[in-house]
Amino acid sequence: MNSDRPAGMDLVAEARRNWVDNDLGEVEAMVAATSLARSHQIVLGRINSALSEFSLTFSRYEALALLSFARNGSMAMARMGERLQVHPTSVTSTIDRLERDGLVARSPHPDDRRATLATLTKDGRNLLNDATSALEQIRWGMGEVADSRLGDLNHELSSVRSSAGDNVSGSTRTNAKG
Amino acid sequence: MNSDRPAGMDLVAEARRNWVDNDLGEVEAMVAATSLARSHQIVLGRINSALSEFSLTFSRYEALALLSFARNGSMAMARMGERLQVHPTSVTSTIDRLERDGLVARSPHPDDRRATLATLTKDGRNLLNDATSALEQIRWGMGEVADSRLGDLNHELSSVRSSAGDNVSGSTRTNAKG
DNA sequence: ACCGAATAGTTGGACATCCGACTATTGGAT
DNA sequence: ATCCAATAGTCGGATGTCCAACTATTCGGT
Numbered sequence: 008m009n010s011d012r013p014a015g016m017d018l019v020a021e022a023r024r025n026w027v028d029n030d031l032g033e034v035e036a037m038v039a040a041t042s043l044a045r046s047h048q049i050v051l052g053r054i055n056s057a058l059s060e061f062s063l064t065f066s067r068y069e070a071l072a073l074l075s076f077a078r079n080g081s082m083a084m085a086r087m088g089e090r091l092q093v094h095p096t097s098v099t100s101t102i103d104r105l106e107r108d109g110l111v112a113r114s115p116h117p118d119d120r121r122a123t124l125a126t127l128t129k130d131g132r133n134l135l136n137d138a139t140s141a142l143e144q145i146r147w148g149m150g151e152v153a154d155s156r157l158g159d160l161n162h163e164l165s166s167v168r169s170s171a172g173d174n175v176s177g178s179t180r181t182n183a184k185g
Numbered sequence: 186m187n188s189d190r191p192a193g194m195d196l197v198a199e200a201r202r203n204w205v206d207n208d209l210g211e212v213e214a215m216v217a218a219t220s221l222a223r224s225h226q227i228v229l230g231r232i233n234s235a236l237s238e239f240s241l242t243f244s245r246y247e248a249l250a251l252l253s254f255a256r257n258g259s260m261a262m263a264r265m266g267e268r269l270q271v272h273p274t275s276v277t278s279t280i281d282r283l284e285r286d287g288l289v290a291r292s293p294h295p296d297d298r299r300a301t302l303a304t305l306t307k308d309g310r311n312l313l314n315d316a317t318s319a320l321e322q323i324r325w326g327m328g329e330v331a332d333s334r335l336g337d338l339n340h341e342l343s344s345v346r347s348s349a350g351d352n353v354s355g356s357t358r359t360n361a362k363g
Numbered sequence: 364a365c366c367g368a369a370t371a372g373t374t375g376g377a378c379a380t381c382c383g384a385c386t387a388t389t390g391g392a393t
Numbered sequence: 394a395t396c397c398a399a400t401a402g403t404c405g406g407a408t409g410t411c412c413a414a415c416t417a418t419t420c421g422g423t
Binding site for chain 2: 016017018019020021025029031032033035036037038039040042043044045046047048049050051053054065072076090092139142143146147148149150151152154156157158159160161163164165166167168170171173175176
Binding site: 242244272278298 | 408409410411412417418419
């Protein structure tokens with residue numbers, strides 16, 4: 008709702024100006040955080056717009072995609088939380104809605120009676136495929152930014168992720184620069 | 186809750202692998218969107234952790250900061266929504282909580298009886314200053330990423346923002362590269 | 364002056380996400 | 394064999410965000 012379209016002015020530049028004028032520190036970091044948040048808002052907004060046609064959100068899409076890569080299209084919910092990096096209660100909530108819509112089915116884990124398996128249904132897999140095509144068409148919300156540019160972006164973002172302990176493997180960038 | 190700490194493996198590299206293995210398109214864009222989302226999650230998580238000590242969230246912090254830069258520390262709510270790029274109902278919700286905590290006060294707009302002014306209270310300004318110091322100390326969640334590196338990151342992010350119509354002015358980068 | 368369009372703010376509903384707490388089950392240590 | 398810590402999933406509560414719809418007010422054109 009707030010993703011695309013004019014901002015009248017550069018919100019990030021405005022933030023920088025305010026910060027500098029008030030003699031506040033860590034300006035570059037503040038600008039980076041602000042710019043990151045705004046970029047995320049833009050991209051996520053575009054993605055969710057494209058997914059609304061399928062009555063999906065990015066969260067639910069991610070869950071479907073994760074299951075689609077698992078053997079038999081099923082996975083224990085706890086593992087999903089680890090992979091998606093979300094709280095267990097978020098997995099419960101997401102699976103609740105996916106199950107309600109017939110895209111995923113719950114079943115008891117055969118070897119661990121504490122665990123629950125979430126399994127992709129045929130409908131779920133079909134919808135996932137259609138949704139994936141839609142996301143490819145909008146280039147995952149990255150607008151007209153060229154692939155070569157995205158390589159640089161990924162490279163810079165990896166420095167943020169690795170600073171948080173994420174095991175960042177080579178970014179397979181197209182054009183080198185560092 | 187999901188921000189920092191190990192991911193066991195590189196979630197983004199894992200996504201790339203799955204995509205390539207399944208012959209899906211727009212891999213670079215998918216990776217960029219995934220990496221952007223994860224980076225945002227990390228940085229926002231750190232920021233909110235730092236702000237929890239003040240019973241603040243980043244949303245509320247942003248609202249306080251915005252007001253602090255306005256004349257008299259007050260602004261019409263609709264304008265806040267424009268600046269923060271959020272839906273009017275989000276402003277209502279945010280101001281509700283800030284008012285509940287005595288950090289902001291509502292008052293009728295003197296020239297427009299439709300509008301409501303949100304004004305920073307003395308407590309609000311004091312808390313904002315303390316919270317800002319805390320954010321500076323954690324470098325706004327940017328971890329150990331050097332300022333020079335942040336300049337590059339800002340540059341790449343600006344290409345995403347400008348693709349969405351944001352008026353991106355010169356990023357005042359420290360070290361050039363394009 | 365009047366009327367319809369636009370604007371400001373709120374309320375209700377849906378989602379996503381976190382945290383704390385709780386139940387059930389598993390597993391390691393004694 | 395027993396007991397306590399760890400793990401899996403859920404529920405209730407809080408927050409943030411969006412959308413649709415509604416009321417009140419302002420504004421532009423006739």
